[in-house]
Amino acid sequence: MTVIQVLFCILFPAAAIWAGERFRAAKFLGPVTLCYVAGVLVANLPGVRLAEGASMRVSEVAVPLAIPLLLFSSDVRQWPRLARSLLISFALACVAAVVAAGFIGWFFRGETDEWWKIAGMLVGVYVGGTVNMAAIGGVLETKSETFVLLNTADLAAGGLYLIFLLTFAQRLLLRFMPPFTAAPHPEPFEHPGEGLGTWTRHHLRDMGLGFGLAVAIAAVAVGGTLLAFGKLEASPALLGITSLGIAASLFPRVRRLQGAYELGEYLLLIFCVAMGSLADLRMLSGGSVTLFVYVWAVMGLAIVLHVTASALLRIDADSTLICSTATIYGPAQIGPVAAAMKNRALVGPGLTLGLAGIALGNYLGLLTAWGLRWLAGGG
Template sequence: MTVLQVLFCLLLPAGALWAGERFRLAKFLGPVTLCYVAGVLAGNVPGLRLSQDTSMRVSEAAVPLAIPLLLFSTDVRQWPRLARSLLISFVGACVAAVAAAAVVGWYFRDRTDEWWKIAGMLVGVYVGGTANMAAIGRALEVRSETFVLLNTADLAAGGVYLIFMLTFAQRLLLRLLPPFTAAPHHEAFEHPGEGLGAWTRHHLRDMGLGFGLSLLIAVVGLGGTLLLVEKLEAGPALLIITTLGIVASLFPRVRTLRGAYELGEYLLLIFCVAMGSLADLRMLSGGSMTLFLYVWLVMGLAIVIHTALSVLLRIDVDSTLICSTATIYGPAQIGPMAAALKNRVLVGPGLTLALAGFALGNYLGLLTAWGLRWLGGR
């Protein structure tokens, strides 16, 4: 049964990617949602008992391997080349995520003992993505049921906001923000694609090299943690892994590894299946509603703060929406968002900022969590 469970976690993402390229509903939901929902359904089939220990081990192995692969494609030297409006809006989105999580987290400090951990995880997901939320949750040793509920609430809130973003957001915000004006420094940067396109024999060598380097970085991160603190702690290990992933991306050969980003995404989908299988739908009552409200308030307040900063600083509407997409949804939704805005020039910079969010998410999330814990203990 354990072997079948591992195979289920490893192979289901391939089916989700295949469905996303052929069916409109699957494409709209996205592979992350499909994998997570499939995991939840598998974990709640009557009479089927999955091993929680196996699911935890699969999820714990996937995250440290996925983070470097996701970071290899970014180039921190390109960040200063982005348009000033995009950089300011991106910084504003990061500040908004930290501020919203801190304010809402402090309000909920008497309602859950993991309030400061949840705040850090939500900063991670609303600056970077699910991989950051998972890494921070692992580093802070959050309960698995807490992560499952947070991810479920995030998927629900994110779905509502995404529909708004793709339909009415631009027209509504044009009443508050100036329209986009193209400038020479809006450059098109090359970034990896999505889906199964990279899974060809021409990419397998680079994907193998990327996986090997990611494995080496993970081993160094774990070994470095043992040397520094004399015990294996997820927090320092993941910070070391994130830093080494950024450093590796500075080398052109690493940055141009074909298929490395897609392999990182696949590992993240494996994580989603494994974590989904840990969900117990009987938990969706009582205290879980507190966590749902926590997530929705953080996301809503972060969006309001980011928009208010854009109004104050006169950032154009398209840059604001692209940065909101980059931080809340990551690279996957940049293309659809740019298409909805009818502004293809922002695809490259938007992907760059989304990858920058992956790089910064762990740092900002852990700093927020530790800062709130210190304040709460005073």
């Protein structure tokens, strides 16, 4: 049964991708939602008992390997060359996420003993993405059911905000923010630019090299942690993996690895199935409502703070929205949002900022969590 469970976690993402390319409803939900729902459904089937340890091992392996694969296509040397308005708005979005999570987290500190961990995880997801939230949750030893509830609330809130971005967000912001003025952006912003469903045999070699490099990075980070501390410490191992992934992205050959980013996304889908399989619907009561309010409050306040600060600094509406998309969703939704705004000029910069968010999310999330714990007198 354990072998079947692991194989289901590994293989179902392929079915989710296939369905998303062929069925309108599956495309609307997206592979991430399908994978979570599949995991939850299997976990709650009558008469089915899953091995919790197997799902935990799958998730613990998937995240450290996904982080470097997602970072390989980034180029930190391009970040300072972005338009000044984009850099400022991106920085404001990151600060807004930290302030919102810190403020709301402090307000909820009496509701759950994991309030400071949740704040750090939410900074990770609203600066980078789900991979950051998962990695930070692992470092802080957050309960698996807490992560499942947080991600469920994030999917619900994120879905509503995405609808807003794709419909009338631009028109609303243009009422009090200046319009976008075309400005030259450095090209190319190196990113595979391919969907998960576009893999071919030509990608296999590069994907194999990327996966091998990700394994080597994880091994070096874990080995270095063991040598330095005499035992495996999650925090330095995670920061080591992130830093080595950024360092590897400085090499053009690594950035040109076709399919590496998509392979990282596939590992995240495996993680989603595994985490969903840990969900027990009986826990959706009592404290779950508090966590839902917590997540929605942080996301809403972060967006309001970011837009308000950008408006005060006279940053244009399109740049503000593309930075909000890059931090809230990562690179995945940059294309659709840019298309909705009819502004292709921001696709490249948006992808770059989305990858920058993934790189920064772990650092900012852990610093926020540790800072809140220190302020609360937790050492």
